[in-house]
Amino acid sequence: MEERFEITLADGTKISDLVLNGNNYISKSEITEDIFKGNLSSVTISDGETEETLTNCELIQIREFVPGEWWFIIREIPADVQRQREIQANIEYIAMMTDVDLEIGEV
Numbered sequence: 001m002e003e004r005f006e007i008t009l010a011d012g013t014k015i016s017d018l019v020l021n022g023n024n025y026i027s028k029s030e031i032t033e034d035i036f037k038g039n040l041s042s043v044t045i046s047d048g049e050t051e052e053t054l055t056n057c058e059l060i061q062i063r064e065f066v067p068g069e070w071w072f073i074i075r076e077i078p079a080d081v082q083r084q085r086e087i088q089a090n091i092e093y094i095a096m097m098t099d100v101d102l103e104i105g106e107v
Helices: 079-097
Strands: 004-008 014-021 024-027 042-046 051-055 057-066 069-076
Touching: 051 069
Parallel strands: none
Antiparallel strands: 004 014, 004 042, 014 024, 024 069, 042 051, 057 069
16 A cells, blocks of 8 residues: 655645655645745655655646656755855845846857
8 A cells, every 4th residue: 555645734725635756745636836826944754653744845837747646856955055045036126226236148
């Protein structure tokens, strides 16, 4: 018998009866990106016996690979990637506030 998982998102939304294939969770119920938007700051994954809580996650992909099966991948954003994104956002904000064009032209 396949192991089943349940994912609880930050707002308490539960996605149940999931099967894990590699790093893909598979649902027989339709899953859309909307369910994850703004809802991945805390994600709890349970197999009924153990629970793991991830923070600062992102949706990598979601697809209906097989008719009636929605496959999705979520991951915890590594600290170094999060820091790079924060630095880039700060650079873009400063550029916007000082009216600096960050586009690199052809050489």
